[in-house]
Amino acid sequence: xxxxxILLAKPxxxxxxxxxxxxxRALRDAGMEVIYSGLHQTxxxxxxxxxxxxxxxxxxxxxxxxxxxxxPKLMAFLKEKGLSDLLVFGGGTIPSKDRERLKAMGVGExxxxxxxxxxxxxxxxxxxxxxxxxxx
Amino acid sequence: xxxxxxxxxxxxxxxxxxxxxxxxxxFVIDPVYTSENIAQLDAERDLxxxxxxxxxxxxxxxxxxxxxxxxxxxxxxxxxxxxxxxxRKLLDMGATGVSICLDMPTIMGRDSDxxxxxxxxxxxxxxxxxxxxxxxxxxxxxxxxxxxxxxxSNAQSSVILAFFVAVAEERGISADKLTGTLQxxxxxxxxxxKSFYFPPRPSMRLTVDIIKYCCRNMPRFNxxxxxxxxxxxxxxxxxxxxxFTLANGFTYVEETLKAGIDVDQFAPRLSFFFKVHNDFFExxxxxxxxxxxxxxxxxxxxxxxxxRSWLFRVHTQTSGSSLTAQQPENNIIRTTLQALSAVxxxxxxxxxxxxxxxxxxxxxxxxxxxLRTQQIIAHESGVINTADPLxxxxxxxxxxxxxxxxxxxxxEKIENxxxxxxxxxxxxxxxxxxxxxxxxxxxxxxxxxxxxxxxxYKEDGEEPIELRETDPVFExxxxxxxxxxxxQREQKRVAARIEQIHExxxxxxxxxxxxxxxxxxxLTLGEIIGAMQDVFxxxxxxxxx
Numbered sequence: 001x002x003x004x005x006i007l008l009a010k011p012x013x014x015x016x017x018x019x020x021x022x023x024x025r026a027l028r029d030a031g032m033e034v035i036y037s038g039l040h041q042t043x044x045x046x047x048x049x050x051x052x053x054x055x056x057x058x059x060x061x062x063x064x065x066x067x068x069x070x071x072p073k074l075m076a077f078l079k080e081k082g083l084s085d086l087l088v089f090g091g092g093t094i095p096s097k098d099r100e101r102l103k104a105m106g107v108g109e110x111x112x113x114x115x116x117x118x119x120x121x122x123x124x125x126x127x128x129x130x131x132x133x134x135x136x
Numbered sequence: 137x138x139x140x141x142x143x144x145x146x147x148x149x150x151x152x153x154x155x156x157x158x159x160x161x162x163f164v165i166d167p168v169y170t171s172e173n174i175a176q177l178d179a180e181r182d183l184x185x186x187x188x189x190x191x192x193x194x195x196x197x198x199x200x201x202x203x204x205x206x207x208x209x210x211x212x213x214x215x216x217x218x219x220x221x222x223x224r225k226l227l228d229m230g231a232t233g234v235s236i237c238l239d240m241p242t243i244m245g246r247d248s249d250x251x252x253x254x255x256x257x258x259x260x261x262x263x264x265x266x267x268x269x270x271x272x273x274x275x276x277x278x279x280x281x282x283x284x285x286x287x288x289s290n291a292q293s294s295v296i297l298a299f300f301v302a303v304a305e306e307r308g309i310s311a312d313k314l315t316g317t318l319q320x321x322x323x324x325x326x327x328x329x330k331s332f333y334f335p336p337r338p339s340m341r342l343t344v345d346i347i348k349y350c351c352r353n354m355p356r357f358n359x360x361x362x363x364x365x366x367x368x369x370x371x372x373x374x375x376x377x378x379x380f381t382l383a384n385g386f387t388y389v390e391e392t393l394k395a396g397i398d399v400d401q402f403a404p405r406l407s408f409f410f411k412v413h414n415d416f417f418e419x420x421x422x423x424x425x426x427x428x429x430x431x432x433x434x435x436x437x438x439x440x441x442x443x444r445s446w447l448f449r450v451h452t453q454t455s456g457s458s459l460t461a462q463q464p465e466n467n468i469i470r471t472t473l474q475a476l477s478a479v480x481x482x483x484x485x486x487x488x489x490x491x492x493x494x495x496x497x498x499x500x501x502x503x504x505x506x507l508r509t510q511q512i513i514a515h516e517s518g519v520i521n522t523a524d525p526l527x528x529x530x531x532x533x534x535x536x537x538x539x540x541x542x543x544x545x546x547x548e549k550i551e552n553x554x555x556x557x558x559x560x561x562x563x564x565x566x567x568x569x570x571x572x573x574x575x576x577x578x579x580x581x582x583x584x585x586x587x588x589x590x591x592x593y594k595e596d597g598e599e600p601i602e603l604r605e606t607d608p609v610f611e612x613x614x615x616x617x618x619x620x621x622x623x624q625r626e627q628k629r630v631a632a633r634i635e636q637i638h639e640x641x642x643x644x645x646x647x648x649x650x651x652x653x654x655x656x657x658x659l660t661l662g663e664i665i666g667a668m669q670d671v672f673x674x675x676x677x678x679x680x681x
Contacts, residue, residue: 013240013256015330018370018457021570021681022577038679039330040244042252064240065496069255093461095496113461113494114590116581 004128007055009037009046011074012064019091019113020061026117032124043073047081056128057087057108059120067094071102087127091115155584159418160576161375163538169530177533182428186482186523190431192424192536194482195447199523200514206485207510208233208286208451209503210261215610216273219263223278229507233316235286235487236274237262238296243331245292245669247662248614257611261497262288266618267660271299272306280309285316286361286451291332291339293320294346295661298651301354305652317358317407317451320346323384323556324363326677327565328370333665334672336557342647342668343388344395349648351402359402360388361451363409367565369457371573374413375539378422379546380565381408382429387556389438399438403445412474412481413455419474420526421535423450423481428536429543452483459494463589467491472509479513480526486510566680618660625658633659634667641671 008024010017017039024036035053037046050058062070071090078084090102091111099110109123157165166173177183184190187197196202209231223234239262241253247266248257258264265271275285289296297318301311322339325332332339343360350359364372364381372380385406392402408426412419430448434440454474459467468491475488488506490498498506514520526532553559560566579585586592633654640647654664 013244013246013253015325017330017679018573021679022371022574024681025570025574026577036679036681038677040252064256065259066240066255093495116591117577118581 004032004057004124005035005053005055006032006057006059006124007035007037007046007050007053008059008061009041009049010039010061011041011043011046011070012062012066013040014064015039016063017061019063020059023059023061023091023117023120027121027124030121032121043070043077046074047077047083050078050083050086051081055086056131057089057124060088060090060092062090062092062094065093067092067102068098071107072105075106085131087124087131089120089123091120153584153586155579159374159415159535160413161373161418161539161542163418163535165531169534171530173530173534174537177537179528182537183527183533186527189435189443189446191427191447193524193527195427195449195484197523199482200479200520201523204514204520205479205483205510206233206284206451207231207507207514208235208485208487209507210235210237210487210498215258215607215614216263216265216270219274220276220278223274226507227278227283229504230511231507233284233286233485235288237288238292239264242266242292242661243290245333245662245665247618247660248611249618250662255611257614258607264614265296265299265661266614267621267658268299268302268655269617269621271296271303275300275303280304280307281313281315283315285314287316287318290319290322290325290329291334292661292665293318294342294647294651295655295664297346297349298648298655298664299661301652302655311353311357312355314354315356317361318346319363319409320360321363321384321409323387323560324366324380326560327367327380327384328372328569329366330677332675333669335675336560338641338668338672339675340391340557344391345647347388347392347402347405348395348397349646350405351397355405358405358407360405361407361409362388365409365411365453367569368411368413368455370569371576372569373572373576374415374418374422375542376546376568376572377411378426378539379543380568381410382426382433382543383547383550383556385430386433389434393438399434399440400442400445403434403438403440404442404447406449407484408448408450410450410452410478410483411455412452412478414458414470414474416473416477417532417535418539419477420481421532421539423478423483424532424536425539425543426450427482429540449484451485451487452478452481453487454478454489456489456493459489459491460587460590461494463595464491464494466589467494468505468509471506472513475509476513476517476519479519482524563678563680566677570681621658622660629657630659630663633657634663637664637667638671641668 008020010020024034028034087108089108094110183192186194186199209226239258240256242265246253248264287296322343326336347359350357362385364377367380368377427448431446435446454471458470471488478486488509490502490506492502550559553564580591583591
């Protein structure tokens with residue numbers, strides 16, 4: 001089976017990249033291929049990287065409070081490019097009421113501070129297998 | 137009563153935990169320390185008395201009996217009007233200085249109307265500063281010659297300082313009366329916090345330009361706060377925080393000397409910023425080692441003669457990254473212990489975090505509690521009654537020596553790389569910090585390190601906590617205000633100033649006097665930074681993880 005390919009992206013203006021880099025390393029250690037975008041990516045740039053790299057999922061890390069502006073934009077661009085079925089997940093300081101709202105618009109899961117990286121690995125494996133099964 | 141009989145169930149069972157006796161830097165701690173551990177220590181040479189070289193025991197003779205530390209809480213939030221209200225309130229509650237944080241657009245050198253800033257104007261607990269108007273509003277009614285203002289600004293420091301000086305001058309207060317601090321520490325931005333615009337070398341030129349301006353015109357103002365806090369927040373362990381901060385400090389000294397300024401002219405104005413993390417004694421040893429290394433190097437290597445040049449003066453913030461989102465009230469206890477260790481370490485000023493910060497920026501209630509924590513330590517605990525109450529502890533002195541040794545090993549590595557700037561360009565610091573961050577995370581996940589409520593003693597279900605809501609209409613209002621401000625300026629003067637900035641950037645002239653004039657002509661932060669960027673270019677880092 002092909003390795004799971006994940007794009008991890010850091011949208012927005014802040015430089016809080018400790019979390020996303022730890023997750024990147026944990027996914028890599030779990031045998032996934034990880035593409036980390038680096039800082040200050042716009043939703044357009046993220047979607048275009050996802051297309052180029054042919055990834056199975058996109059994870060966004062947002063600690064700036066801009067999640068309510070960024071996720072909807074990303075979802076709209078994905079739809080525009082015909083990538084609506086791509087798994088989108090996120091992490092950061094995102095209050096529970098916003099997490100619910102984001103999930104309702106199609107974001108798979110939002111991980112908050114204190115998450116065990118193994119939970120992220122298990123989540124991605126589980127979701128991507130489900131997607132495989134439903135395709136075949 | 138069964139005294140002496142311990143119930144097994146109440147034991148914390150520390151023996152079975154392999155990390156229980158290692159500190160955050162990974163040093164194995166001995167079961168007990170005795171005079172043998174510090175046999176090499178010469179108390180007179182290595183410790184001195186408080187207020188005496190090499191200042192291991194603190195920079196003042198009487199420490200907090202003479203003067204309490206500055207209780208410095210954050211006074212910024214969203215709009216400049218709100219920030220002003222918050223600052224006044226903090227001063228009313230007994231704060232003696234304030235820190236002003238910037239919102240993300242300001243930190244990234246962009247104006248509120250920049251399309252890339254959508255959703256982030258007034259965010260991250262910072263205030264949006266576009267022009268002199270905002271600074272005028274933030275400081276309205278504040279005694280600028282009495283209250284010390286700490287601007288949490290880095291890459292944008294020169295512009296913020298220009299706005300500050302211009303506003304003070306409007307109010308008839310000359311720059312030499314102003315007190316406070318700029319963070320202005322660009323090296324740690326490349327290493328850890330990642331808010332930079334230009335390549336490292338032109339950024340360093342700008343930092344030195346500010347130090348030079350302040351030396352000549354603002355003798356009561358600290359032009360830089362060399363910061364380990366962000367190195368630790370990005371994952372660096374305490375020894376890395378200590379070593380990299382000092383290495384950065386010495387780099388600023390070398391660069392300022394190259395600009396032709398005498399060491400005793402600027403070294404007394406250099407200040408530092410540390411984080412206190414969970415390990416109580418490791419925190420304290422870090423400060424003691426820092427003071428000793430700084431004093432010796434500045435005196436012996438850089439030949440400073442003024443005693444004030446030898447002093448490692450430090451602001452402290454409790455550890456934001458130690459706060460857990462789970463069982464948030466536990467953070468009150470963590471913060472209290474960290475704050476107590478900062479006081480026992482001899483900090484000059486202190487910021488205590490609010491317990492809800494793993495969720496959002498603080499609520500008024502949590503903010504008040506954070507401030508009260510410091511007042512309780514100061515007035516009720518008795519730890520301030522004597523200077524350096526822990527001096528001479530076998531364990532602490534031994535730990536201080538050990539940290540000092542490790543710092544010199546890092547200095548050698550950095551030297552071999554060609555210095556701090558070369559080390560940044562080679563990704564050395566970034567890799568060191570990323571490695572420590574990952575190791576720390578794995579230690580928590582494998583329960584080698586226990587964080588109460590996070591990986592042990594967990595409870596099901598999240599209790600809701602009171603969160604501060606950000607104002608949803610603020611961004612639109614700010615953009616409209618900025619547009620109106622831009623329209624009423626004399627456009628010809630704006631264009632001429634931008635051309636002048638290009639010229640200075642291409643040559644080797646001074647920026648600060650020009651920026652102050654530009655601020656008065658209404659140039660915005662984004663315009664001034666943008667003009668420099670036209671010449672210096674943009675820096676993009678290679679992500680290391």
